[in-house]
Amino acid sequence: MPGRAAGRIRKAIALINSVADDAGDEEITPTEIAEAIRDCLELSEVDDAANVRKYLGEALDAVSDGMPADFVAMTLYAALGALREGGQVN
């Protein structure tokens, strides 16, 4: 289903932003963020556009390496952009 991957990537970005912006009303662990990114990788549609899987993999590595939230977010935005270029997002 087109757009499903975009929705999952947006969810992962929202989780990251929540950590970076510190709303102060939830505790988000790196494990949850990694899980959200893995949820994206599970979808076959990420292979329909070039580089989406690559960027998601980089984002996952960044989370496990403890990179800053903004860096992870930027990598996920790159994945979202690649998905758009591949025509998977309206």
Place this chain on the structure above:
Amino acid sequence: MKSAEGRGRTLDEAVDAALIELKESRRNVDVKVISEGSEETVVEVTVIDHTAPAAGSAAPANGKSEVARGLVEGLLKHMGVRAQVTVRTGTDPITLDISGRDLGALIGWRGETLRALQSVTNVMVGRHLAEGERIIVDVERYRQRREHTVREIAMRAARQVKMTGDAITLDAMQPFERRAIHLALEGDPDVTSGSIGEEPERRVVVGPRKPAE
């Protein structure tokens, strides 16, 4: 900076009273709620200084803000966006204001593009920043206006909760908006705020504060 105190039965009336005195529009002011009761609301309305120079008083003392400003200016140029980037004076964390014509695309749906721009900015400036230090990016005061709007929503919700005793669930909001609501209501002895749901559909719930809280 020009400011005025406004009083009224509701928050809107109090802000309007101050705006009339200042002869300003809501877009150009910063609103601070001083007190809010069932009879009267008092606000302090301050005119935003749009003419503050980019290299204002805070900038020379803090070279980081100038570095960030230059990098964002360069980024926008590469994007083909004609806009002016200034450092908002007297703010902590460092806030960059982007202004120009037709910058809606830089804000995006529910501020998504603006948020992405802020992430990219923080990655670019990262090595100049101390650990935990961040840069806030605002386009045409969108973020500031949203904060004002959600604070007003919070005050209205609090009033309703006090009248009815029932909790109210607000629309899904971004983390900085939820944070603004929690901060706006944290001093209120009668209501409490919390959040439910999962990102990006997380919502603030305003409810009556129980006596033991």
